[in-house]
Amino acid sequence: MRQNIELKTSRRSFWLWFLQRVSSVGLIIVLLVHMLAWHYINPPELTHVEVSKRLGESIFFATVEALLIGFVMFHALNGVRNVVYDYFPKPGTRKIVSILLLVVGIALFVWGTFVLFRLVFGG
Numbered sequence: 001m002r003q004n005i006e007l008k009t010s011r012r013s014f015w016l017w018f019l020q021r022v023s024s025v026g027l028i029i030v031l032l033v034h035m036l037a038w039h040y041i042n043p044p045e046l047t048h049v050e051v052s053k054r055l056g057e058s059i060f061f062a063t064v065e066a067l068l069i070g071f072v073m074f075h076a077l078n079g080v081r082n083v084v085y086d087y088f089p090k091p092g093t094r095k096i097v098s099i100l101l102l103v104v105g106i107a108l109f110v111w112g113t114f115v116l117f118r119l120v121f122g123g
C-alpha cells in the first residue's frame with residue numbers, strides 16, 4: 001500500500017518534471033509564432049477593435065493564443081508548485097496548494113480559451 005503510494009507520487013513527479021520541460025519548449029515556439037503573427041508580419045493596429053477583428057478572421061490566431069495561455073499557465077503554476085514544494089514539507093500544505101493551483105490554472109485556461117473562440121465562432 002505504502003509502496004503503491006510512493007510509486008504513484010514518483011510517477012507524478014516525473015511527469016510534472018517532464019511537462020515543465022515540454023511546456024518551456026512549447027513556450028519558445030508559440031511565443032515566436034505569436035511575435036511574428038502579431039508584431040512583425042502584417043501586424044494589425046493594437047487596439048481592442050482591430051485585435052478582436054483579426055482573432056475573428058481565422059481560427060489560426062485564436063489557436064496560437066490559446067496554446068500560449070495553456071503552456072504559460074501549466075509552466076508558471078507548476079513552477080510555483082515546485083517552489084512551494086521546496087519550502088513547505090508538510091503533505092497537507094502541499095496538497096491544498098496543488099489543488100488551488102490546479103483549479104486556478106484550469107479556470108483561467110477555460111476562461112481565456114472561451115473568450116478567444118467566442119470571437120471566432122460568434123455568440
Ligand code: HEM
Pocket residue numbers: 020021024025027028031072075076078079080082083
Ligand atoms: C520561453 C519562456 C520560458 C522558458 C524557456 C522557461 C524555461 C524553464 C525551465 C527549463 C524551467 C525548469 C528549471 C528547473 O527545474 O531547474 C523553468 C522553471 C520555471 N519557470 Fe520557466 N520558462 C519560460 C517562461 C516562464 C514564464 C513566462 C514564467 C512565469 C510566468 C515561468 C516561471 C517558471 C517557474 C516559477 C519555474 C520554477 C522554478 C523552480 O523550479 O525553481 N517561466 N522554466
